[in-house]
Amino acid sequence: MKLKGLFDMKKSLIYLDEGDLKSSIDLLEVVRQIYLGGFYETYAFCINHSPDAAIGQFDYVLTVKEGRVQDCDTINLTNCLEEAHRIYDFDSILIPATYKGRMLAPRLAMRLGVGLVADVTSIAFSNGELEMVRPAFSGKLFAGVTNNGRKPVMMSVRPNVFTYSSGHFRTTRLMEFQPSSIQPAGLRLLETRNKEKAKDIRESEILVSGGGGTADHFDKLYELAEVLEGMVSASRRIVDSGIAERSIQVGQSGKTVSPRLYIALGIYGSVQHMEGLKNVENIISVNTNKNAPICSVSDIVVEGDSKEFIIKLTEKIKNNKKCINKEAEK
Amino acid sequence: MKIVCLVKFIPDVDNFSYDYEKNTLVRENVKLILNPDDACALAFALGVKTKRPETMVEIVTMAPASVIPLVEDLLRRNADRATIISDRLYAGSDTYVTSRIIGRYLESIEYDLILTGTHTLDGDTSHVPSQIAEILKLEQLSNIVKIHEECMTGKRVIVEADTEKNLSKFEMELPCILSLSHESKYKLPYIRYKDLELDVRDRISVIGNEVLSFPETDTGLKGSLTRVNRTFVKSLQKKERIVVGTDEEGIETVYRFLKSKGFI
Numbered sequence: 001m002k003l004k005g006l007f008d009m010k011k012s013l014i015y016l017d018e019g020d021l022k023s024s025i026d027l028l029e030v031v032r033q034i035y036l037g038g039f040y041e042t043y044a045f046c047i048n049h050s051p052d053a054a055i056g057q058f059d060y061v062l063t064v065k066e067g068r069v070q071d072c073d074t075i076n077l078t079n080c081l082e083e084a085h086r087i088y089d090f091d092s093i094l095i096p097a098t099y100k101g102r103m104l105a106p107r108l109a110m111r112l113g114v115g116l117v118a119d120v121t122s123i124a125f126s127n128g129e130l131e132m133v134r135p136a137f138s139g140k141l142f143a144g145v146t147n148n149g150r151k152p153v154m155m156s157v158r159p160n161v162f163t164y165s166s167g168h169f170r171t172t173r174l175m176e177f178q179p180s181s182i183q184p185a186g187l188r189l190l191e192t193r194n195k196e197k198a199k200d201i202r203e204s205e206i207l208v209s210g211g212g213g214t215a216d217h218f219d220k221l222y223e224l225a226e227v228l229e230g231m232v233s234a235s236r237r238i239v240d241s242g243i244a245e246r247s248i249q250v251g252q253s254g255k256t257v258s259p260r261l262y263i264a265l266g267i268y269g270s271v272q273h274m275e276g277l278k279n280v281e282n283i284i285s286v287n288t289n290k291n292a293p294i295c296s297v298s299d300i301v302v303e304g305d306s307k308e309f310i311i312k313l314t315e316k317i318k319n320n321k322k323c324i325n326k327e328a329e330k
Numbered sequence: 331m332k333i334v335c336l337v338k339f340i341p342d343v344d345n346f347s348y349d350y351e352k353n354t355l356v357r358e359n360v361k362l363i364l365n366p367d368d369a370c371a372l373a374f375a376l377g378v379k380t381k382r383p384e385t386m387v388e389i390v391t392m393a394p395a396s397v398i399p400l401v402e403d404l405l406r407r408n409a410d411r412a413t414i415i416s417d418r419l420y421a422g423s424d425t426y427v428t429s430r431i432i433g434r435y436l437e438s439i440e441y442d443l444i445l446t447g448t449h450t451l452d453g454d455t456s457h458v459p460s461q462i463a464e465i466l467k468l469e470q471l472s473n474i475v476k477i478h479e480e481c482m483t484g485k486r487v488i489v490e491a492d493t494e495k496n497l498s499k500f501e502m503e504l505p506c507i508l509s510l511s512h513e514s515k516y517k518l519p520y521i522r523y524k525d526l527e528l529d530v531r532d533r534i535s536v537i538g539n540e541v542l543s544f545p546e547t548d549t550g551l552k553g554s555l556t557r558v559n560r561t562f563v564k565s566l567q568k569k570e571r572i573v574v575g576t577d578e579e580g581i582e583t584v585y586r587f588l589k590s591k592g593f594i
Contacts, residue, residue, distance in 0.1 A: 019495050072493070072500070074460070075469060099493040103472050106425070106460040115426060115555030118455035126559055134560075137355075137452055141348070144559045186469040186503040190488070200494070204594060228593060246513060253454075261593050269561060271498045282591060284584060290573055300587055302575030312581045317594055320585075 010040040010091040013084065013152075014058075017098045022134075023159035025057055027094045030155075030162050033123040034092060034130060045084060047077070056169045060176040069182060070189055072100055078107045079181040085112060090152045092265035097156040105156040117145045117155045121275075127146045134158075135252050135275055160202055160256045161278055199231060201248050202253075206230025209250055211273075212237040213266020213287065217307045218244065221265065225311045227317045233257065235267050251276035265306040269294025331484060332386040333375045334439075335409070336446040336459070337368040338433065339397045352551065353558035354422045355452060357359040358394045364404070367447025373516035374410055375445055378479055386410050388441075392420065392432055395536060405530040406521045417538035419546060424554035425453070429461035431549070434542050436466060441505055442484060448472040448509040460507040470507040471500060475514045 012031045016024040024044075031042055044054040047064040048071075054061045060288045062084055069076040081104075086091065109116035117132040124131040124144055126316055131144040132155050149154050201207060208225040210218050212235065217271040221232045234244040236251050252272040262277060264285040269292050277283075286306045287300040295301045302309055339362040340374065342346065347356040364372075372389065379385040389404055389412040401412045415435055423431065436444070444466075446459040456472060463470035471491050478488040489508060490499050502508070510516070539549065546555060574580035588594045 019493075045460065072498070074463075075467075078464070079569045097358040099473060099491075099495070102456050103460050103470060106429075106455075107464040107470075109457075110429065110461040110464040111556075115424065116455075116457060117556055118457060129559075131559055136454065141561045141563065143353075143561050145556050146559045147556050148557065150555060186506060187471070188501045190499040190501055192498045193584075195497055220420065228588075253449075253451075261588070261591070275431070282587075284587070286576075295571065298571050300584055301571050301572055301573045301578055302576060302584065304580070309581070310579075313584060314577065316581055316585050320594070 008039065010038060011034050011043065011088060012040055012092045012094065013045055013062075013081075013088070013090045015045045015081065015093070015095045015101065015104065016049075016051075016054060017096050017100055019100065020096055020098050020159055021053045021306075023096045023098065023157075025053060026159075026162045026164045026251055027096060028057060028121070028166070029164040029215065030094055030123060030157055031092070032164070034153075043088065043090070043326055045081060047080060051174060055172045055174075057164070057166055058172050059170060060173050060175055062175055064177050064179060066179060067184060067325045068185070071186070072103075072189065073185045074100070074103045074107050076182050077104050078111050079183065080177075080179040081108050082111050083179050083181055084177060085152065092153040092155075095154075095156045097158050101156050105154065109154045112154070114150045114152060114154050115147045117147070120155045120157045121161050121246060158256060163279070179277050195247065199242060201231050201233045201250070202255055202257050204231040204257075205259055206235045206261045206263075207250070207257060208234040208263045208265070209235065209267060210238055210244070210265050211235035211267030214238065214245060214288055214306050215241065215266075217310070220307060220310045224263070224314045225313055226262075227321070229258075235273055249276075261314070264294050264298070265310065268292045269297070331378070331382065331384075331442045331482075332388065332440060333378065334436065334441045334442060334444045335368070335372045336402075336462070337372060337391050338365045338388060338450055339391065339400055340365050340448070340450055340452045348561070350377050350561070353423065353561060354551070356427040357421070359394055362393075362397060362400060364400065365450050366370050367449055367510055369447075369518050370510045370512050370514050370516040371445035371447055372404060372407075372409070373509065373518045374477055374479075374514070376519060377516065378482075379408060381479070388413065388439075389417070390432065390435065391429060394421070398534065398536075401534060402530050403521060403532050404518075406525045406528050407519055409533075411535070412532045414534065415538070415542070415547075416536050417542075419539050419544075419550075420494045421550060422551035422554070424556045425455055425457035425461065427549060427553045429465060429469045430456050431542060432458070433462045433465035434544070435537065436462065438474065442469070443487070443504055444507045445562065446507060446509045448474075448511050456493050456509070459507050462511045463507045466507075468506050469502055471502065472507065472509040473513075474508050475511055477510075477514075480541060482530050528544060 041059045048277040070143040095101040122133040239249040252275040283298040286302040290303040392415040476490040
C-alpha cells in the first residue's frame with residue numbers, strides 16, 4: 001500500500017561535476033524552489049571524487065568509485081545514472097550545465113525517455129505546473145518550458161545563477177553505489193593543458209569590461225584591470241569583431257558572471273549582455289550616452305569618453321599606491 | 331572514408347519570426363543561414379576530402395524544403411550528396427523528437443564519422459548531437475577546437491576540446507560523433523567560379539515520414555516531451571545612480587567609491 005498526500009516524499013538527484021562543485025551544490029536551491037512547501041529528499045551523485053563538499057548539504061550521497069569510468073566518458077556516466085534511477089526512482093534529476101553536464105544530461109534524458117530543458121536560469125509556476133525558464137535566440141527571448149509529466153523531470157542548470165544557502169547542517173548518509181553496467185570506453189583522455197588565460201572571468205571579483213565604444217582602445221582596459229587586480233571581459237560586439245576572445249565574453253552567448261565590481265566601458269547594456277550579469281554588487285558604467293540601458297542599473301554613471309576615464313583613473317590609482325608605499329617606507 | 335555532416339539552418343537571429351500562438355519559431359520561408367559551428371564541421375570534412383579525394387561527404391539536415399537552395403550551395407563546394415529530412419509532420423518537434431527522427435535516418439546508413447556543431451544561435455540546447463549519439467550508441471564530444479586529421483585512421487581519431495576549464499586531447503574510436511565549436515576556425519571554401527551555377531539537384535534526396543515511418547503522435551508538437559508554455563523578454567532593475575563626468579571631480583568620486591568598497 002502506498003501512502004500518498006502528506007507522505008508524498010519527492011526524491012531529487014543532483015549530479016556533482018567535480019569540475020564545478022559549487023555550481024553543482026547550488027542546484028539544491030533549484031530543488032528547494034521546485035518543491036516549495038513540500039517534502040523532499042536530496043541525493044548527490046558523486047563519482048570518482050571526494051563527497052566532502054556534499055556532506056551536511058544533502059540527505060544522501062551516492063558515491064561511486066570506478067576506475068574504468070573516465071572523466072567525459074558520458075556513455076558510462078549515463079549507464080551509472082540510469083542504474084541509480086532504476087533503483088531509487090527519482091522525481092527529478094538536475095545536472096549543472098557545465099561542459100560535461102551539457103553532454104551528459106541529453107544522453108541520460110534520451111536513455112530514460114524523458115524531456116530535458118537545457119540551461120535553466122529560473123523556476124516559475126504556471127497554473128500549478130512547473131515551468132523551467134531558459135534563454136533562447138541568442139538571449140533575445142526567454143522561454144518558459146514545461147515537461148509533459150513523465151518522471152523524472154530533467155534539467156541542466158546554468159552555473160553561477162542559483163545560490164544555495166543551507167539553513168542548517170543536514171545529516172548526510174553516504175551510500176556506496178557499485179554500478180554493474182560499465183562498458184569499455186570508446187574514448188581516452190591523452191593530456192590536458194591550461195588554456196592561455198590562466199583564470200576564468202567567472203572567478204574574478206573585479207571585471208573591467210569593454211563594449212563597442214572601446215573598440216579603438218581595448219588594450220587600455222588591461223592597464224586598468226592590472227591596477228585593480230581584476231580581469232578584462234568583453235561584450236559580444238567586441239568579440240564578434242575579433243578584438244577579444246570569446247572566452248572573455250559576458251552575456252547570453254558568453255558567460256554569466258557575478259563579480260563584486262563590474263566596470264562597463266562603452267557598453268550599451270542590451271538584454272543579451274545584461275543576461276550575463278547576475279547578482280553583481282557594484283556597477284560603474286562609462287558611456288557617452290548616460291541613458292544607455294546599462295546606466296539605469298549602475299551605481300555610478302560616468303558620462304564621457306572611456307579612454308579618458310581609463311587613463312585618468314589608472315593614473316590616480318597608481319599615484320595613490322606610490323604615496324601609500326612611500327608612507328610605509330618612512 | 332564516409333563522413334556525415336549534420337547541419338542546421340537557422341533563422342537570422344536578428345530578424346527572426348515567432349509564432350506566439352503555438353510558441354514555435356517560424357522556419358518556413360524566412361531568411362535562413364547555416365549555423366556557424368556547423369559550417370566549421372562541414373569545412374573540416376571538405377578539407378579532408380581535398381586531401382583524400384576518395385572520402386565521401388554527405389550533408390544531412392532536418393529542415394523545411396525551402397533550404398534546398400542553401401543546400402545546393404553547400405554541394406557546390408564539393409560535398410558528394412545531401413539528404414534533407416523534411417515533412418510537415420516534423421514541424422514543432424522538440425530536441426527529443428528531432429534527435430529520434432535524424433537518428434532513425436542515420437541508423438539506416440553507413441558512416442565512419444559524424445560531424446556536427448556544438449552551439450546553435452537559436453535554441454542553443456546542444457541536445458541533438460548527444461542524443462543522436464545515445465541512439466546510435468556512439469561516443470560524442472562537444473566544443474572540439476581541433477581534429478588531428480593527419481593521424482585519423484579508419485579506426486580512431488585524435489581531437490582537442492575546450493572543456494571550459496582547460497584544453498583536453500582525446501583519442502576517440504571511430505565511428506563517433508564530433509561536435510565542433512566555431513573557435514576551431516575551420517572555414518568553408520568559396521564556391522569556385524565555374525561551379526556557381528552547377529546543377530547539383532541529382533545529389534539531393536528529400537525524405538519524409540513515408541520513409542522514416544513514425545506514428546504521427548510521435549512527431550511535431552504532439553510527440554514532444556517538452557513544450558514552450560510562454561515566452562517573454564526580461565526587464566531590468568532600476569537603481570539610484572550618481573552621474574558624473576570624466577573631469578577631476580568625477581574621477582575622484584569613482585576613486586572614493588572604489589576605496590570605500592575595498593577595491594583599492
